[in-house]
Amino acid sequence: MKRLISAAISLTLGLFASVAMAGELESAVENCNGCHGDDGVSQWTDVPTIAGVPEFVHADALYIFRDGDRPCTESEYRQGDTSRPATTMCDVTADLSDDMIDEIAAYYAGLAFVPAKQDFDADLAAAGKAVHDAECDRCHSEGGSNPEDEAGILAGQWMGYLEDTFAEYRAGERDQPKKMEEKLNALSDDDIKALVHYYASQQ
Numbered sequence: 001m002k003r004l005i006s007a008a009i010s011l012t013l014g015l016f017a018s019v020a021m022a023g024e025l026e027s028a029v030e031n032c033n034g035c036h037g038d039d040g041v042s043q044w045t046d047v048p049t050i051a052g053v054p055e056f057v058h059a060d061a062l063y064i065f066r067d068g069d070r071p072c073t074e075s076e077y078r079q080g081d082t083s084r085p086a087t088t089m090c091d092v093t094a095d096l097s098d099d100m101i102d103e104i105a106a107y108y109a110g111l112a113f114v115p116a117k118q119d120f121d122a123d124l125a126a127a128g129k130a131v132h133d134a135e136c137d138r139c140h141s142e143g144g145s146n147p148e149d150e151a152g153i154l155a156g157q158w159m160g161y162l163e164d165t166f167a168e169y170r171a172g173e174r175d176q177p178k179k180m181e182e183k184l185n186a187l188s189d190d191d192i193k194a195l196v197h198y199y200a201s202q203q
Helices: 002-036 055-066 089-093 098-109 122-135 159-170 178-186 189-201
Strands: none
Touching (some): 002 098, 055 089, 055 098, 122 189, 159 178
16 A cells, blocks of 8 residues: 555656646747747847757757857847847856756757758859868768758758857867867868858758
8 A cells, every 4th residue: 555655656746747847848948939939940140040950969059058168149039028138058058957958959859940041152052062072071961951960950050150150160169079170170261151151052
């Protein structure tokens, strides 16, 4: 009898914990969408789309932001309650538990990535494809669109965000694999610009 009561209590506590986690996740997602757009699909060039980003890549990024090891640019909320004070990814992730970070990453990984509709230069895009095929395709296959690479989705991402990201890598402000660093540092500014237009062209 005692075992049955103990099991019932454990089950009840487990259900309460699940409900609490679900409510916390819903609140966190609503906050994320305030900057990243509905279902994590951004409408702003300086804000990345996070829908469809591989779970490992997204979780890793959130852990790094929480640790303060990645540049945290201040941003206004773009939708919802836009009267909220501007925030940063470091502030947003500061109080997130490991479990919640994993839940957020899993949630967005289950959504479809939606390529941004944006203008690009066709000649630069063609030049960027050549650079990508020669230097980037090994880790970012299928033109940077394959989530199974667990290397982030580049194809169809916003140009402003890509430009900022490349600049951070080039300045040594973001950690990157040694081989990527060597390849990136060997590229010219024109190569980087061409890559941005190539990724933007995949709509």
